[in-house]
Amino acid sequence: xxxxxxxxxxxxxxxxxxxxxxxxxxxxxxxxxxxxxxxxxxxxxxxxxxxxxxxxxxxxxxxxxxxxxxxxxxxxxxxxxxxxxxxxxxxxxxxxxxxxxxxxxxxxxxxxxxxxxxxxxxxxxxxxxxxxxxxxxxxxxxxxxxxxxxxxxxxxxxxxxxxxxxxxxxxxxxxxxxxxxxxxxxxxxxxxxxxxxxxxxxxxxxxxxxxxxxxxxxxxxxxxxxxxxxxxxxxxxxxxxxxxxxxxxxxxxxxxxxxxxxxxxxxxxxxxxxxxxxxxxxxxxxxxxxxxxxxxxxxxxxxxxxxxxxxxxxxxxxxxxxxxxxxxxxxxxxxxxxxxxxxxxxxxxxxxxxxxxxxxxxxxxxxxxxxxxxxxxxxxxxxxxxxxxxxxxxxxxxxxxxxxxxxxxxxxxxxxxxxxxxxxxxxx
Amino acid sequence: xxxxxxxxxxxxxxxxxxxxxxxxxxxxxxxxxxxxxxxxxxxxxxxxxxxxxxxxxxxxxxxxxxxxxxxxxxxxxxxxxxxxxxxxxxxxxxxxxxxxxxxxxxxxxxxxxxxxxxxxxxxxxxxxxxxxxxxxxxxxxxxxxxxxxxxxxxxxxxxxxxxxxxxxxxxxxxxxxxxxxxxxxxxxxxxxxxxxxxxxxxxxxxxxxxxxxxxxxxxxxxxxxxxxxxxxxxxxxxxxxxxxxxxxxxxxxxxxxxxxxxxxxxxxxxxxxxxxxxxxxxxxxxxxxxxxxxxxxxxxxxxxxxx
Numbered sequence: 001x002x003x004x005x006x007x008x009x010x011x012x013x014x015x016x017x018x019x020x021x022x023x024x025x026x027x028x029x030x031x032x033x034x035x036x037x038x039x040x041x042x043x044x045x046x047x048x049x050x051x052x053x054x055x056x057x058x059x060x061x062x063x064x065x066x067x068x069x070x071x072x073x074x075x076x077x078x079x080x081x082x083x084x085x086x087x088x089x090x091x092x093x094x095x096x097x098x099x100x101x102x103x104x105x106x107x108x109x110x111x112x113x114x115x116x117x118x119x120x121x122x123x124x125x126x127x128x129x130x131x132x133x134x135x136x137x138x139x140x141x142x143x144x145x146x147x148x149x150x151x152x153x154x155x156x157x158x159x160x161x162x163x164x165x166x167x168x169x170x171x172x173x174x175x176x177x178x179x180x181x182x183x184x185x186x187x188x189x190x191x192x193x194x195x196x197x198x199x200x201x202x203x204x205x206x207x208x209x210x211x212x213x214x215x216x217x218x219x220x221x222x223x224x225x226x227x228x229x230x231x232x233x234x235x236x237x238x239x240x241x242x243x244x245x246x247x248x249x250x251x252x253x254x255x256x257x258x259x260x261x262x263x264x265x266x267x268x269x270x271x272x273x274x275x276x277x278x279x280x281x282x283x284x285x286x287x288x289x290x291x292x293x294x295x296x297x298x299x300x301x302x303x304x305x306x307x308x309x310x311x312x313x314x315x316x317x318x319x320x321x322x323x324x325x326x327x328x329x330x331x332x333x334x335x336x337x338x339x340x341x342x343x344x345x346x347x348x349x350x351x352x353x354x355x356x357x358x359x360x361x362x363x364x365x366x367x368x369x370x371x372x373x374x375x376x377x378x379x380x381x382x383x384x385x386x387x388x389x390x391x392x393x394x395x396x397x398x399x400x401x402x403x404x405x406x407x408x409x410x411x412x413x414x415x416x417x418x419x420x421x422x423x424x425x426x427x428x
Numbered sequence: 429x430x431x432x433x434x435x436x437x438x439x440x441x442x443x444x445x446x447x448x449x450x451x452x453x454x455x456x457x458x459x460x461x462x463x464x465x466x467x468x469x470x471x472x473x474x475x476x477x478x479x480x481x482x483x484x485x486x487x488x489x490x491x492x493x494x495x496x497x498x499x500x501x502x503x504x505x506x507x508x509x510x511x512x513x514x515x516x517x518x519x520x521x522x523x524x525x526x527x528x529x530x531x532x533x534x535x536x537x538x539x540x541x542x543x544x545x546x547x548x549x550x551x552x553x554x555x556x557x558x559x560x561x562x563x564x565x566x567x568x569x570x571x572x573x574x575x576x577x578x579x580x581x582x583x584x585x586x587x588x589x590x591x592x593x594x595x596x597x598x599x600x601x602x603x604x605x606x607x608x609x610x611x612x613x614x615x616x617x618x619x620x621x622x623x624x625x626x627x628x629x630x631x632x633x634x635x636x637x638x639x640x641x642x643x644x645x646x647x648x649x650x651x652x653x654x655x656x657x658x659x660x661x662x663x664x665x666x667x668x669x670x671x672x673x674x675x676x677x678x679x680x681x682x683x684x685x686x687x688x689x690x691x692x693x694x695x696x697x698x699x700x701x702x703x704x705x706x707x708x709x710x711x712x713x714x715x716x717x718x719x720x721x722x723x724x725x726x727x728x729x730x731x732x733x734x735x
Binding site: 079108190256397406408411412 | 678
């Protein structure tokens with residue numbers, strides 16, 4: 001009896017464990033035949049759902065053997081999701097990465113494209129792209145994704161109608177900006193709408209300003225050839241902080257997110273200035289009814305050293321998952337979106353600048369105001385470009401973001417901010 | 429002699445002889461397997477990861493032993509989150525439990541008004557914290573938010589304040605939003621507990637001449653002690669786990685004034701790619717929650733025994 005009970009128990013445990021292991025077994029995908037219909041997955045935070053649906057429809061029309069399942073998430077959620085998926089050995093076939101720190105961290109999990117692209121697109125596939133775009137998609141000389149979209153950042157959007165109504169000219173120095181802000185406040189207008197809850201926004205603003213106040217210091221520090229606590233950068237940190245003490249930034253800036261607190265302030269005609277990048281041109285497509293009620297312009301960020309140059313970078317790069325069983329189909333989709341017909345669809349939705357040598361322009365009809373703004377942005381990219389946008393090291397980027405957030409809150413000064421970022425850079 | 433026990437039963441507990449009851453093991457096995465796979469394994473795995481420097485993505489790891497735990501106990505950033513949690517917890521728990529109890533007492537019983545009141549206070553409980561966070565960040569926006577507009581319309585523009593952007597007020601503001609979100613839950617638990625209060629007890633107290641305040645304080649509060657302890661345990665764990673409402677409202681800012689261990693864990697793990705440190709925060713958080721729960725249960729058991 002005892003023996004039978006024990007045997008039964010052992011059998012039951014083995015059966016239960018077997019069931020459990022079967023249920024918990026990872027969903028290892030079976031190899032896909034090289035020919036025949038395939039389904040590939042794509043994940044990103046951009047573009048909009050409507051634009052993505054168009055891209056998928058056009059791609060599937062051109063490639064009837066390939067079905068695409070695309071998932072879009074808000075940026076912060078996307079980074080969490082993609083990191084978790086890749087760490088667990090799953091993840092989509094194609095996904096977007098930001099250049100800089102994110103690319104450096106994810107590179108080991110992504111297929112380097114040189115070999116795959118050469119065999120699929122031809123030996124001269126790189127000639128389709130601007131060199132600067134491919135450089136931003138590379139780590140140690142190897143290309144890890146196909147770039148798409150290019151935009152300047154660290155500039156100011158201007159509600160010309162509000163400025164004209166208050167007799168204010170577009171400022172070119174920080175002093176003029178402070179004076180203009182005080183006048184605007186007296187008139188009940190929000191001066192500069194800054195989404196200071198977003199560390200990425202603060203990094204864009206600071207990076208532009210620092211390249212006017214201390215030209216080259218930040219790039220030297222980011223490239224590991226200099227330090228973050230130079231007198232010039234400390235001055236830049238202090239001048240950045242002054243915007244939040246002298247009434248330039250809107251009240252409660254530290255609690256405002258760019259999307260959509262300050263975006264709404266600008267789009268609804270309540271703010272005279274709005275810090276955002278060139279991608280904000282999508283307002284002319286997605287919020288045309290709101291932004292059409294006033295005249296918009298763009299200008300360089302005013303500093304004590306004059307107008308600050310912009311920084312610029314690719315919007316993202318499409319990478320192929322190193323563990324994807326459909327590498328060729330995945331690269332096909334990436335190429336379609338970055339330099340193929342998909343690029344035009346994205347460009348018409350977001351008014352991006354082109355990453356390809358052929359220099360595409362949007363084919364969608366936009367307002368005269370949108371054209372004027374685009375001309376101004378093109379001139380900025382040509383004549384007032386400091387360099388790349390994304391901080392290459394993720395930990396340094398995080399430290400810079402935190403230091404700038406503390407400057408906004410007034411809990412440290414410029415020297416303290418510089419010291420914090422330098423400590424993170426030294427820790428490596 | 430009983431096969432199941434050779435000792436007399438004490439306090440209603442009876443030792444079970446598992447050898448004579450293999451069926452009992454089979455019934456427990458599925459639950460034990462779920463616990464092992466989805467709770468115990470991730471816990472130990474997380475503690476193991478905390479012994480390495482790892483970016484949370486690639487295979488490359490570096491053994492650092494207890495360095496990450498030392499960082500947790502010595503880093504000013506982490507210690508600030510402990511202080512923030514204490515303040516957040518005291519405000520949230522005191523107002524949620526106290527307010528929930530008083531609401532339950534006021535809204536217990538029949539009547540249309542009471543029914544509507546209970547529903548209104550319970551609605552926030554079923555809302556997603558992320559949605560509530562976005563809602564309140566819009567309402568509290570000092571330039572164009574509903575609160576600012578309302579105060580300005582009433583001529584009280586001087587009271588407009590950047591509640592979420594001021595390091596001195598952000599934590600209290602976030603705590604109050606959290607109370608708004610969950611007070612309905614405490615109310616509903618107390619309402620349920622109040623239905624178990626014997627009517628003879630209430631009537632006897634009334635016959636003795638107790639007024640409403642004395643009835644609540646000297647009869648209901650002591651009688652509902654088990655409910656207090658149960659809600660306290662849940663509230664403590666809930667406080668330690670809070671992430672979404674804080675992340676949406678302030679992302680732990682401004683300047684770390686609302687940073688909780690959970691938001692710091694998220695930032696360290698996902699923004700800084702330091703999974704080892706994030707896992708160390710998670711492990712310490714679990715141990716703290718466990719210890720506090722055990723202390724709470726022991727106090728509750730002791731209180732029950734002395735009655």
